[in-house]
Amino acid sequence: MTLxxxxRSFAAELGSIHASRSWCRQLIDEPPWCRERAPDIELCVTELVTNAISYGTGDRLGVEVVSPDESSLELTVQSTGPFIGEFSWPPELAAQTDITGRxxxxxxxxxxxxxxxxxxxSVTFTARFIDPSTEPGLDGAP
Incomplete structure (x- = not known):
């Protein structure tokens, strides 16, 4: 991935779930730790884009992949228009309280x-991914 x-902007429609996941997949080929975490990153973009389509009221959504350095990646999904319905926050409450919010x-x-x-x-969600080898106490790192 280029630092x-x-x-990219996508239409707020179901076909954009696959399109945004494929676009992200192309961006996360390097460095190697991104390839290792690709299933997590792809699941995350799938869920965040699905939420933007399901609960957003705008006709477009934005997906952004930012790599400020070799050891981190940020995935942002922004939906325009107010959200319809409620969502649980913090997310760890969602699985316990609702059938939505999973x-x-x-x-x-x-x-x-x-x-x-x-x-x-607008509502913006940003997921951050960190190279596991740079986290203290993991994989022998200090």
Missing amino acids: GRNR GLFLAHAVSDELTRDLEPG
Whole structure:
């Protein structure tokens, strides 16, 4: 993956789930730790885009993959228009309380960090993934 910021806009329709996942897959071929975490990253984009389509009211959504350095990756999905319905936050509550909200629970479970930003007219979720070899105490790292 090229360091930096890659952004793409998709229509808020079901076909965009596969399209956004395929687009992300192309971006995460390097470094090797991204390939190892590809299933997690792909599941995360699938769940976040599905939520944006299911609960957003806009006709477009944005997906952004940012790699500020060789050891981290941020995946952001932004939907325009206010969300319809309610969603559980923090995501670990979703699996316990609702039949909806499981997508956020899954995204939270497979990422190293999941944040949300609520603004008038949009909802943004950002999942962060970190190279496991750089985390203290993992894989023999200090």
